[in-house]
Amino acid sequence: MSRILQTLLGLLFAAVLATTAWPAHAQDAPPPAPGQMLGPPPPPHPWSSLDPAQREVLAPLQQKWDHLPPRRQAHMLERAQHWVTLPPARREKIRQRIAHWQAMTPVERQQAQANERMFHRLSPEQRARLHDTFERFQQLPPEQRNRLMQKWRSLPPAQRRQWIMKHGG
Numbered sequence: 361m362s363r364i365l366q367t368l369l370g371l372l373f374a375a376v377l378a379t380t381a382w383p384a385h386a387q388d389a390p391p392p393a394p395g396q397m398l399g400p401p402p403p404p405h406p407w408s409s410l411d412p413a414q415r416e417v418l419a420p421l422q423q424k425w426d427h428l429p430p431r432r433q434a435h436m437l438e439r440a441q442h443w444v445t446l447p448p449a450r451r452e453k454i455r456q457r458i459a460h461w462q463a464m465t466p467v468e469r470q471q472a473q474a475n476e477r478m479f480h481r482l483s484p485e486q487r488a489r490l491h492d493t494f495e496r497f498q499q500l501p502p503e504q505r506n507r508l509m510q511k512w513r514s515l516p517p518a519q520r521r522q523w524i525m526k527h528g529g
Contacts, residue, residue, distance in 0.1 A: 401429075402434040405430070405433045406425075407422055413440075414437065417443045420455060421436070424462075
């Protein structure tokens, strides 16, 4: 297997999770510690009070929205204020990421968050290399990408870690 393919396999898993989970995990962030709470909690924002642009971006949360704690709603609305200024294609990508996050199990979410923390601990050079590798992976034909992902998934966790250590860092 070529060095590029080995590097792709070694880094791809972390890259995929780091790039798919980032905008959505905020809705499941733990509430701030009591000492960190400033003032009373914000009022709830019913789904019906959201404007059309906010509803578009937050659509994957529609069924759960009215049951989210007001602080989580407020946080998501703050993020949505920025998201609605983005081009439509970028907003759609964020909406898809939120939907993907909602479909994940709690264990998958924990793993995605751990991978994201690991990604942010990388040096800027390592992150740039990871980004470049991920971009090269995206340029591969779909069949080749699928084969690489299947091969990666078939590896035992210890061998995955070994490859990451050898080729990724």
